[in-house]
Amino acid sequence: MSAKHDIIRIAILGPPGNGKTALVVKTVSGRFIWNYDPTLEFIYKHAMVDSESGGESKTHEMEILDTAGYTSSVDMDSVQREGYIKWADAFVLLYSITNLNSFEEIQSLRAVIVESKKLGASIAIVGNKADLTHLRQVKYEAGKEYADEHGCLSYEISSRTDCQGSVAQPFIDLCREVKAKRLREGVRLRRRSSASRLLRKLIQKKLTM
Numbered sequence: 782m783s784a785k786h787d788i789i790r791i792a793i794l795g796p797p798g799n800g801k802t803a804l805v806v807k808t809v810s811g812r813f814i815w816n817y818d819p820t821l822e823f824i825y826k827h828a829m830v831d832s833e834s835g836g837e838s839k840t841h842e843m844e845i846l847d848t849a850g851y852t853s854s855v856d857m858d859s860v861q862r863e864g865y866i867k868w869a870d871a872f873v874l875l876y877s878i879t880n881l882n883s884f885e886e887i888q889s890l891r892a893v894i895v896e897s898k899k900l901g902a903s904i905a906i907v908g909n910k911a912d913l914t915h916l917r918q919v920k921y922e923a924g925k926e927y928a929d930e931h932g933c934l935s936y937e938i939s940s941r942t943d944c945q946g947s948v949a950q951p952f953i954d955l956c957r958e959v960k961a962k963r964l965r966e967g968v969r970l971r972r973r974s975s976a977s978r979l980l981r982k983l984i985q986k987k988l989t990m
């Protein structure tokens with residue numbers, strides 16, 4: 782069993798009806814389901830094999846929170862939203878390419894997350910329902926440009942038709958990013974504590990001279 786700090790917590794946020802539950806169900810079970818209870822909120826525990834991570838395959842253990850049952854980020858209880866943001870290491874902000882409002886909505890959500898997560902959040906901007914191109918309201922370039930501009934990962938997916946496993950990619954990439962950040966942070970903290978140990982020794986030496 783892995784240590785608790787190896788588990789990556791990912792919250793899926795976004796306005797309703799754009800496929801948060803469909804995405805998480807597809808990712809963890811490989812199945813697409815048409816109808817869900819919109820008021821349910823779940824945490825799914827999942828392990829995902831990452832075969833491209835540095836040659837040998839690695840497993841990412843994650844908890845995925847499917848948030849549900851609110852009508853917009855403005856309506857979402859701010860305490861509840863703060864709770865989600867505090868809980869998560871990384872975020873999937875999900876909009877539908879067929880719904881321009883949903884794209885605007887996730888931009889407000891990103892701003893709230895960035896404001897709250899002082900240490901920097903790992904965020905994937907994900908456009909769902911890519912199978913419905915005839916109903917497209919958000920251009921591929923618009924999603925990509927927005928994500929690039931704000932240092933986020935970006936994807937277009939279809940939870941319905943995906944059969945290549947690409948719905949899993951945002952989760953794998955977020956896990957890689959969070960693990961790399963933790964590694965860098967660990968090295969920085971170790972460096973800082975050995976530097977302060979050295980400083981303490983020098984001061985002690987000076988005092989005893």
Ligand SMILES: Nc1nc2c(ncn2[C@@H]2O[C@H](COP(=O)(O)OP(=O)(O)OP(=O)(O)O)[C@@H](O)[C@H]2O)c(=O)[nH]1
Nearest residue numbers: 797798799800801802803815819849910939940941
């Ligand atoms: N065509 C198509 N339909 C999708 C896709 N993903 C989800 N849907 C449909 O969109 C509707 C809403 O999906 P949900 O997964 O319930 O959306 P949600 O964001 O979880 O909604 P709330 O739980 O109300 O917040 C359902 O009818 C899904 O079947 C997709 O990639 N393509």
